Amino acid sequence: MNEVRPSEPTVDLLTDGNVRLTVNNREHVLNVDPWMTLLDVLRERLGLIGTKKGCDHGQCGACTVLIDGRRVNSCLILAIARDGGSVTTIEGLGSPDNMHPMQRAFVDCDALQCGYCTPGQICSAVGLLAEGNATTRDEIRELMSGNLCRCGAYTNITDAIESQLLPPPER
Amino acid sequence: MNRFDYVRASSIDDAIRALQRPGAKVLAGGTNLVDLMKYDVAKPSCVVDINRLPLGRIEALDDGGLRLGALVPNADAAYHDLVLQRAPLVASAILAGASPQLRNAATTGGNLLQRTRCFYFYDPDMPCNKRDPGSGCPAIGGVNRMHAILGASGACVAVHPSDMCVALAALDARINVIGPTGGRVIPMREFHRLPGTQPEIDTTLAADEVIMSVEFPPWNFGSHYTYIKVRDRLSYAFALVSVAATVRLEGDRIAEARLAMGGVAHKPWRDLEAERSLIGKRATPEAFESAAEMVLASAVGLTHNSFKIDLARRVIVRALEQASAGTPQSQTDKRIG
Numbered sequence: 237m238n239e240v241r242p243s244e245p246t247v248d249l250l251t252d253g254n255v256r257l258t259v260n261n262r263e264h265v266l267n268v269d270p271w272m273t274l275l276d277v278l279r280e281r282l283g284l285i286g287t288k289k290g291c292d293h294g295q296c297g298a299c300t301v302l303i304d305g306r307r308v309n310s311c312l313i314l315a316i317a318r319d320g321g322s323v324t325t326i327e328g329l330g331s332p333d334n335m336h337p338m339q340r341a342f343v344d345c346d347a348l349q350c351g352y353c354t355p356g357q358i359c360s361a362v363g364l365l366a367e368g369n370a371t372t373r374d375e376i377r378e379l380m381s382g383n384l385c386r387c388g389a390y391t392n393i394t395d396a397i398e399s400q401l402l403p404p405p406e407r
Numbered sequence: 408m409n410r411f412d413y414v415r416a417s418s419i420d421d422a423i424r425a426l427q428r429p430g431a432k433v434l435a436g437g438t439n440l441v442d443l444m445k446y447d448v449a450k451p452s453c454v455v456d457i458n459r460l461p462l463g464r465i466e467a468l469d470d471g472g473l474r475l476g477a478l479v480p481n482a483d484a485a486y487h488d489l490v491l492q493r494a495p496l497v498a499s500a501i502l503a504g505a506s507p508q509l510r511n512a513a514t515t516g517g518n519l520l521q522r523t524r525c526f527y528f529y530d531p532d533m534p535c536n537k538r539d540p541g542s543g544c545p546a547i548g549g550v551n552r553m554h555a556i557l558g559a560s561g562a563c564v565a566v567h568p569s570d571m572c573v574a575l576a577a578l579d580a581r582i583n584v585i586g587p588t589g590g591r592v593i594p595m596r597e598f599h600r601l602p603g604t605q606p607e608i609d610t611t612l613a614a615d616e617v618i619m620s621v622e623f624p625p626w627n628f629g630s631h632y633t634y635i636k637v638r639d640r641l642s643y644a645f646a647l648v649s650v651a652a653t654v655r656l657e658g659d660r661i662a663e664a665r666l667a668m669g670g671v672a673h674k675p676w677r678d679l680e681a682e683r684s685l686i687g688k689r690a691t692p693e694a695f696e697s698a699a700e701m702v703l704a705s706a707v708g709l710t711h712n713s714f715k716i717d718l719a720r721r722v723i724v725r726a727l728e729q730a731s732a733g734t735p736q737s738q739t740d741k742r743i744g
Contacts, residue, residue, distance in 0.1 A: 270413035270454065273441070293442050294509060306511045312441045313512065316413055317434060317456050360508065367507070369486060378739045381642035382506025 255319045259284065260328025268315050275299045275310040278325060286326040286355045290384075297383035300356035300363070301325050307363025309382075326355035329362065338362050338400055345396035349387035357383045361397045373398055408444045412453040416460060419617060423587055425455040426615040433457055433617060435478060436512040438505075439521040447531050448522075448538055462516075462619060465489055471625030477516030477618040481571065482507065484515065494623045495735070496632045496651055497574045502738040503636040504570035506643050516618035519572060519582065519598065522609060523565035523673075524645055525554065536562045537606040544606075552711040553645065556719065557703075558672040563606030564709060567599055567674050568645050570636060576675035577651040577667035578623050586616035599674030606673070627663070628653040633729035633736045635722055636669070641741045646670030648719045652726035654690065661685045661694075664727070666702065671719060678702045690731035692724060699723040 254265045259282060268277055275292075278284045278301070287310060290298030294309040301310045302324040310323075330336035335343070338361050348354045360383045370376045376397050377390075385393060414431075416422035425431055430452030434440055443449035462478040465487050473493040475484055484490050485501040505513065513521075527533045527545050534542035546554055546564050554564040572595075580595040599610050612618065636649040649669035655662045664685040668676040681701040688694040699720040706716045725743060729736055734744065 270411060271408045271444075293445065294438060297506065297508060300508055307508050308512045309438070309508045312438050312509075314413075314434070314437060314441060314454070314456075317415075317437065317458055319415075363511075364507065367482075367486075372739075374739050378642055379507050382508045 255316050257315065257318065257320075258322040260323070260325060266315075270314060270316045272315050273311055274301070274303075274313040274315045274318060274323070277315040278310060278323070284325050284327050287359075288352055288355055290353070290356075295384075296353070296356075297360055298353050298356040300360045300383065302359055302363055305363075305366055307360050324359070326359060329358065336362070338365070338396070341396040341399050342393070345392045345399065347389055347392040347396040348385075349389050353383060353385045353387075357385065357393055361393075361400070364397065365400060370397075371401065376401075409447065409450040411451050413456065414453060415456045415458075419460060419585060419619075422455055422457050422460065422617050423585070423615055425453060426617070427587075428453045431455055431614075433516075433520075435514040435517040436480065437517075438509050438513045439517060443522065443529075446529055448529060457617065467493070468622065473623045473626075475515045475621045475623075477514060477620055479515050480511055481505070481513045481515070481518060482510040485510065493626045494574070494578060495626070495630075496578060496628075496634060496653060497571060497623070499632075499634040499735060499738055500570040500574035500649075500651060503634055503646075503649070515571075515621055518569055519575075519618060519621070520610065520612070521569055524568045525565040526550070528565060537565060537602075540605070540607045546709075548710065550711060551709040553647065553670070554709055554712055555672050556706040556708055556712060556715045557668075557676050558601045558674070559707070560602045560604065560606070562604055563602035563673065565602070565606065566670055566672060567609075568670075569675070570634070570646065570649060570669060572599070573649055573651045573667045573669035573675045574634060575621065576677050577653060577665040581622045582612075583619040583622065584612060584616045585619055586613055590619070595675075596677060602673045609673075627655055628730075630733040630735060631656065631730050633726050633734070634738075635726045635729070635736045635743060637718060637722055648715055648722050650719075650722045650726040652723075652730040654685075654727065654730045656690065656731065659689050661688050661690055661731075664698075664730075666698070666723065666727070668702070668719065668723070671706075671715065676702075685727075690727070692728065695724040695727040696720075698727070 288298040290296035292311045294312040299311040414425040432451035434454045434456045462476040464476045466474040485498045528535045575595045582593040632653040638644040646669045651667045653665045664682045681698045
């Protein structure tokens, strides 16, 4: 049995006490306390502060990232439990010079106001497209209900995602 | 969050052994346990991560039934062809709950073991018999709009929050569990319990038992099923009242009916007598009204939730109408037809 006992010598440790995470295609080996969430590891250990801490309880969706391609709330995931996983954050989707089509769509549709929820919205929207369960505007709205926007930019957020349901436009 | 030892189980035996430690808790998707730990409501001495165990399969059973592994993510179950064919009510109920992100992480077993969302339970500064036995129940006489109208006790008026479990109750699911002395099967109706004088105990699962899978008998209801969930906002909210209903018709008569409710009691609520009362009847609003009256005969309202009794009556009638008509409720278009 593999264990991490934080207060004891590293004899019977889970592997070597380290967590291997591939984040935005870069491999990391991190020694993390078992109670550290993936969100805190991303922000505080890897400096990837694009992923936001909103409610910290899985209710607002600001911390949404993709693990092995699936959207999840990183605030409710213990990093140690995802040893070996591959995480994509907003920084991994694109950059200002080379935006992901969903990032481009959010800009084009003015799908934000303050922008705090936007990284989570975009990661969630990318996950939604990959899941392939939304074909209509109503389905987008229902399947984006895990992402709150207190500025109320929902109409334009839905526009942005809807634009990406179609084949990608010429760029 | 408290400090804890972390054990990654590489076999079922590993997990059961680790669970012998007092205060050890199983971690699957973590969507409820990690949240409760952040609020200091759950303070496990040891977290037993079972995510590497081979409990993630969805399988057809030879008798026409279905088996869902304990670690199947809720989202995978909800969109899986076998589930849509052999337990469509379960798929519908899952999609009525939580958000896509949560459904991607939350598992079958974790859904069964999630705890109440009573706000007094969630607030360690308040007394709560469920969190701190003997400390009292401030929900009784407090803010209790979300709370129980059936089966509550003087010690606890919390409700079980799951949607999936309401469907499991309606379908007589069987829960396969394993512990130090071997495996056993817990019928869904016996899995969750009423609060009585021990509201701190949610289920009949022992502290050192692990859920392996959930099994469903063959599906005999065609499209005669529905799951209706009534809540304060249209998506991503817990039920005020939800109803799962299925019927099997022979001609214009009801040959079999199932009715389970969520958001109204400490466990998914079934009333076998009310179900039996429908057998042989025509599928009419009058028959449904009288079944609903039977279900709610023992309902008791608190300061803020008496409205749920009439609401539940109406939702039961509407659910039986939808099930009889073979027009399941859409979980996207929330208009109740």
